[in-house]
Amino acid sequence: MRRLTILASVMVGLLIVPTLAFADSISPTTFSASIAVGGTATVDKTVSLSAGATSGGRGDVFFLADSTGSMGSAIASVKTNAASIMATTSAYGDMAFGVGDYKDFGDSWVYRLGQAITTNTSAAQTAINAWSASGGGDGPEAQLYALYHVATDAGTGWRAGSEKIVLWFGDYEGHDPSGGITEAMATTALVNKGIMVEAISVGYDRLNATGQALRIANATSGDFYSGINQSALAAAIQEAIEVAFSTYTSVGLDLSEVPAGLSASYSGPLTGSWSRETARDFNFDGLSFTGLAPGVYDFNIYALVDGGRVASEREHIVVGDGVPAVPEPGTILLMGLGLLGLGTVRRYISK
Numbered sequence: 001m002r003r004l005t006i007l008a009s010v011m012v013g014l015l016i017v018p019t020l021a022f023a024d025s026i027s028p029t030t031f032s033a034s035i036a037v038g039g040t041a042t043v044d045k046t047v048s049l050s051a052g053a054t055s056g057g058r059g060d061v062f063f064l065a066d067s068t069g070s071m072g073s074a075i076a077s078v079k080t081n082a083a084s085i086m087a088t089t090s091a092y093g094d095m096a097f098g099v100g101d102y103k104d105f106g107d108s109w110v111y112r113l114g115q116a117i118t119t120n121t122s123a124a125q126t127a128i129n130a131w132s133a134s135g136g137g138d139g140p141e142a143q144l145y146a147l148y149h150v151a152t153d154a155g156t157g158w159r160a161g162s163e164k165i166v167l168w169f170g171d172y173e174g175h176d177p178s179g180g181i182t183e184a185m186a187t188t189a190l191v192n193k194g195i196m197v198e199a200i201s202v203g204y205d206r207l208n209a210t211g212q213a214l215r216i217a218n219a220t221s222g223d224f225y226s227g228i229n230q231s232a233l234a235a236a237i238q239e240a241i242e243v244a245f246s247t248y249t250s251v252g253l254d255l256s257e258v259p260a261g262l263s264a265s266y267s268g269p270l271t272g273s274w275s276r277e278t279a280r281d282f283n284f285d286g287l288s289f290t291g292l293a294p295g296v297y298d299f300n301i302y303a304l305v306d307g308g309r310v311a312s313e314r315e316h317i318v319v320g321d322g323v324p325a326v327p328e329p330g331t332i333l334l335m336g337l338g339l340l341g342l343g344t345v346r347r348y349i350s351k
Contacts, residue, residue: 023050024057024310026253026303032316035291041317042288045266047251047303049310051279057093058309059163060117061241063128064150066143066170066202067101068136073230074169074202075131081234082128086121088238092245093310095119098156099127102146105179107135111146116157136172139206143174147197147216148181151189161254163308164193165222165244167237169200173209183212187219194307197222198240202230221249221306246276253284254302254309261293261319269304291319 025048033041063082065075089095099114114127150156150166158164176183190197197220201207205227208214217224223243228236252269266287274280287301296318303311 023052024048024303024305026301026311026313028313030314030316032318033289034318034320035289037291037294037319037321039319040288040290042286045253045284045287045301045313047253047282047284047311049248049251049276049280049282049305052276057095057163057245057305058159058161059089059092059094059165059245060096060098060159061089062098062100062117062150062156062164062166063124063237064143064146064166064168065101065131066103066141066172066207067131067133068103068107068141068170068172069133070136070171071202071230072133074171074233075133077231077233078169078237079129079131081237082125083121085234085238085241086124089241090121094162096159096162097121097124099124100146100150100156101131102142103135104137104140104142104175106137110142110179111149113149113153113155116155117159118157140173140175141170142178143168143170144176144178144183144186144212145181148186148189151186151193151195158193158195160256161302161304161307161309163245163306164195165241166190166195166197167200167240168197168213169202169228169233169237170207171202171204172206173212176210176212183215187216190216190220196220196244196306198225198244199223200225200228200233200236200240202228202233248274248276248306250304250306251282252304253287254304257299257301258289259295259297259299261291261295262297262317263290263292264288289315289317291317294320 027046031043035041067075086097096117096119098117100112102111114130115124118124197217199213199217201213214224223240225236250269250271253266255264258264266284268284270282298316300312300314302309
């Protein structure tokens with residue numbers, strides 16, 4: 001995403017609009033073009049990610065706890081430290097939090113949504129305070145059922161354009177299937193929703209006894225933390241959040257606000273494994289807009305890191321009947337060279 005050539009019908013940087021105050025950036029910050037119906041305008045974009053965790057990202061963090069009888073000390077630790085965890089996490093930008101817990105079939109309930117995703121940290125704290133360690137019975141629990149419903153239930157409230165993280169902690173492996181939900185079904189639901197799972201095994205690593213927790217974390221580009229002492233759980237949760245926001249595996253563009261009178265496409269996203277310790281530029285050449293219907297269209301395009309918006313820029317596209325198509329950059333260059341050569345010839349003849 002870099003720039004575009006400039007002709008009468010293509011102007012970069014002309015539209016003055018406020019942009020999101022993010023440390024990360026997308027350039028050019030504005031782009032304007034006039035095209036005919038069926039015509040296309042193309043611009044290159046660059047997403048620049050600064051060193052250090054973003055201070056202007058958009059993230060949803062969901063606390064998912066095993067609240068069966070053996071989890072009493074772990075739950076108490078999270079209750080005590082949740083406010084501090086959320087306050088620290090909020091420094092990353094527009095952060096919101098959700099809360100849920102699970103037990104097993106045969107208990108009074110299996111999975112419970114305590115608080116949908118909200119920016120109200122007091123409401124999230126209240127839901128965490130409602131956790132109570134009880135039930136469980138046979139050892140393996142209903143986390144696959146819970147993870148599936150965290151991903152798929154509309155009531156969870158995942159926000160558009162957010163980096164989505166589930167902080168899942170427990171001390172025992174899960175039934176497979178669980179209420180008809182298999183590991184494969186739960187994993188697919190999480191991946192399809194773009195959710196990263198940070199899995200924390202409390203105690204003697206029973207959470208991963210069958211390799212289930214590690215597989216789910218790996219499949220969702222998350223991390224697995226093994227054998228965490230119950231009293232150290234809060235510190236492990238904080239570390240998991242920091243790791244989630246300091247590393248990333250995908251960078252792309254969010255075109256969701258492109259209006260119906262236009263179509264847009266680009267060659268992305270880019271995938272890999274990167275750390276926020278180093279600043280990086282990601283180039284997306286050839287973001288193209290095609291006019292579908294006459295109109296004046298003003299909209300945002302966002303830079304995405306792991307599905308979360310970290311920066312924005314503004315587009316102004318005019319589509320009209322009879323408007324000449326925007327020349328491709330190579331055509332403009334040839335035209336310029338031709339005019340330059342013609343001017344040289346004229347000067348030579350005049351002598």
